[in-house]
Amino acid sequence: MKSNSSNQSLEYIYNVQCENQPDNCSYDLETIEQKVKDIMKSVEFKDMELEGGES
Numbered sequence: 001m002k003s004n005s006s007n008q009s010l011e012y013i014y015n016v017q018c019e020n021q022p023d024n025c026s027y028d029l030e031t032i033e034q035k036v037k038d039i040m041k042s043v044e045f046k047d048m049e050l051e052g053g054e055s
Contacts, residue, residue, distance in 0.1 A: 003045035012040060
């Protein structure tokens, strides 16, 4: 994910694991995907002055 107005960016790594491996392991992937998308959409890059006076 990268800011449109600066050189700021971040990378997400999201892991899903079963608590009781290898027994009954099922996921609601759509719900997990939506939660991750909501987290990503909530990011707001702040204007900040970089070292050396660049902005």
